[in-house]
Amino acid sequence: MSHPPLDLDVRPILRAGGEPFSAIMEAVDSLAPGQGLRLLASFKPVPLFQVLGSRGFEPSAREIGNGDWEVLFCPTNAGAEIPSKTDQPNITDEWPLPSVEIDCRDLFPPEPMVKVLEATEALATGETVAALLPREPRLLFPELQNRGHMWKGEQQKDGSYRIIVRVGAK
Amino acid sequence: MRALPLTRAGVTASARSSFAVSASAYFAHPLLQRDNDAGIKDRLTIYVLRLNIIATFELVIARWKNSGSIKMTGAPLSRWTMAFFAFSLMCLIGAQMLLAAGYGFPVDDIAAPETLVVVHLTSIGWLSVLMCGALFQFMPVLVDRPLSRPALVLPALFLLASGLAFLVSGFIQLSGAIESDWPLLAIGGCFLILGFALAVWVLVETLWSARPLPLPARFVAVGLTCLLLLGVLGSVFAHLLSGLIESDQIAENLNQYVALHAALGIGGWLSFCAIGVSYRLLPMFMLAPDSDGVTSSYVWLTGTSALVVSSVGVPLEILLVGSATVSAIIAACFLYIMLALYAVDLLSIYRNRRRREVELNIKAAGGAFAALYLSAILGAVLAATGQLQAELGALVYLVAFGWLGGLGLSQLYKIVPFITWMECYGPLMGRKPTPRVQDLVCERRDGPWFVLYFLGVGSGAISLLFHRPDLFRLCALATLLATVAIVVELVLARRLSNVSAARRLPEGAHLPRLFVVAGKK
Structure with missing residues (x-):
């Protein structure tokens, strides 16, 4: 039952x-x-x-x-894994709880971007950092991509943007 | 709420209403009294050929070098934006020097060729080139797409610069200061049309790839359409004044067509694009949420209506009834509703900012917005008292130097250090301690220059209203001084001179070049 x-x-x-x-x-x-x-x-x-x-x-x-x-x-019945959408087959699709939480909502650009990248530099491959940013960080996305990190993010009701970054292979 | 899917590669890197009171008199200029003989056709053929050869050469060189935008950091930086800014600032300083020296209005007539030199140096050289440079940099941010055909950006600058040089020489020729048989105005008009066409090509193709367009980009789309109409109309004027074509219809209604030309330039191309970009940049630099999108979409709608009524209604009404009074009134109504709605949005962005203190670029932009709304009040008062025609110079001066010029200078004060920072320190972000963007400038030292600039422009407009050319020249000198000081500060920011030597260049950082945004590909 x-x-x-x-x-x-x-x-x-x-x-x-x-x-x-x-x-x-x-x-x-x-x-x-x-x-x-x-x-x-x-x-x-x-x-x-x-x-x-x-x-x-x-x-x-x-x-x-x-x-x-x-x-x-x-x-779900089988507890089936959601198919991986990553293009990095060697990294599993697990997103551990954020090791670091940072709030950058009151920082002028580009400081929020600097804080997120600082945090990723301090973490090991596979670890995640969660950050609240003043807005959708369009300049950050290409930089994350450049450095091999993955991210997922969501616009918040107050206009800010929450992003979780998973550190890629170093 | 918008969610990004789990992804790693999900986001790609990404009139003067008839200031030409007596402009029609220029058709009686000796230069234009020549017979339209075969000699002109020969010259026309030669300059069109020259034009094509130069443009093609520039295109081939630029494509060969494949230069355009670079991806030194992940963020796309437009390689030639600084060159656009530098050229535009030189034109601004040039125009202010001429005004301070008493060349053109108000010492000369408002429609004198000398005035047209200053007007075009300001509207094309300073404001339009600045806007093009800024759009090449910000369009990718507005639409989240990389710039299409970045290799066309440099040829566009060459064509605009040479076109302006020919156009200004043409007006000097018209004033009688130089003698030449060359149809300089027409040559300038052709170069400018080509230059703007390349710029519009790059920007429209980028916009096209990003449909459906976000609201700020829709403002720019309308602005670019106005630029095309404006360019065609301006080129027709240039050919008329050079005696290469004839049109009684335009010559007889020149004042109204010049008014349309100016309305499309100041209102459509420059102001509408500036408003669109402000919807993205102001919330970004003030840490405020984007506006709700409802008021701003009505700003777009009313502004576009004003421009459509102007560009379609005015010529139509002139053709049908001989004057464009009704169209002008309807367009003005739309314009004032738009300005009121835009004020609501500006106040909302300011009130909802997350951080109380604002940086100098925002404080200085306040001066530009004050100039915009003072111009709107002044325009309404002048129109109500029947003085609009007589005092147009003061109104146009306040709009061009206070609103558009003030906004341009104030935002350059943020954009130049920002781009410089991204170029120099972007690759080191998070890896090494770097100076902050604010460290590249010295706000306490620079604040007074912006105060002097806006005081100079405001008192300059008042001197024009009170018909005091001597005082106006003094005020123009003050704005020139302030502008030069701000430009020096921008150069210092570009050279990282305000950053202490110990922190200036961490390992891996390179001193940026003054005019070219460059780096490792």
Whole structure:
């Protein structure tokens, strides 16, 4: 018999300016086999889809008003891996929890870009850094590409941009 | 909300309304009283051939060198943008020197050839070349695509520079200061048309690859369309004044066509592009969220309507009823609604900025926006009191030097250090400690120069309103002084002179060249 999905509301954490990622991962770890997770967030947590997808959860998201989102992560039968979209076959598709979290929203350009790249230089291959930036960092993307890093990012409601960078082979 | 998919290669690197009060008198100039004999046709053939040979030569050289944009860092930097900026600043200083020396308006008539020298040195040499250089750099940022055909950028600069030289010589020829049988104005017109055509080709092809266009780019698209119309109309004037073609229809309504020419130039090409770019640059430099897109799309709509009414309605009305009063009034209504909506957006960007303190380029841009809205008020007052025709010089001066020139200088103060920083320190980002962009300039020292510039322009416009050419020249001298000081600061920024020697060049960094953005490919 399957369990009802576990409810987790991360909106208070987000409103307080916090990082809900660890709370989500703790909740995921505490799930019983076959149990799903109902997540309430103040934005559509697209980066999570990939992370939980690789752990065998299928997301179904719907907007519930005021810009809030409810995402139901249901365990898939086989716990199948999401096919890798990377063009670097030697690196697995796992995105570990960010080793570093930085907030660059109050920095004038190009300082946010410098901070993100500084953080990537300090990390080992495969580790990730999460950063909040004042806006979509169009000048940063080609530089990340140049240095062999991968990234995924999402526009936030306040106009800022959250990016997670996974350090490439050094 | 927009999400980027998990990807590594997902994002690619990416009128003066009739200042020509008596311009039609120039058709009576002795130069133009020649019979349209075979000699002119011969000269025409020769210069068209020369033109083609030079343009082709430049194209071949540039393509052979395959120069254009470089990817020294991941961020695309336009190789020739600094050359565009340098040329435009030289033209600005030249124009201000002439004004301070009493050459052209207000000492000479507003439609005198001497005035036209200053007008075109300012509108083409300073403002248009500056705008082209800025667009070559920022178009990839506006549309998230690399610049198409970067090899055409340098030939465009050569053609624009030589075209301007011929055009200015043509006006000097018209003033009687030099004697020559060459149809200099027409030659200049052809070079300029070719130069702008190359620039428009590069920019339009880049825009085309990025459809559907984001809003800032839609402003630029309209601006480029105006540039093409403006260029064709300007070239027709140049050929008329050179005596190569004849058109009674245009000659009889020259004032209104010159007004259209200026409206397309100042309003359509320069201001509309400046507004579009400001929607991207201001939030970026003020750490403010982009505007909601609703007000700004109405700014685009009303502005485009004003330009369509001007460029289609004016010639049509002249052909049908002989004057363009109704079109001008409708266009002005759209213009004022646009300005009001743009003010709403500017205030919203300023209020929603994330960081309280703003940098000098934004403070100085405040002077340019003040000039824009003061010009709008002045224009309305002059039109209401029937003084628009008589006081046009003051209005155009405030728009060109206060709004467009002020915005240009203030943003160069940010763009030049920014590009220099990216060029010099970009590859070292995160790997080695580098100076900050702010360290490349000295805001405390430079603030007063911007104050002097805007005070000079404002008091210059007032002196023109009170018909005091002597005071105007003094004010022009003050703006010249401020401009030279700002240009010196830009050169110092480019040479990294404000950075302490110990931090200036970490290992792996190279001192940038003054006019060429260069680096390892």
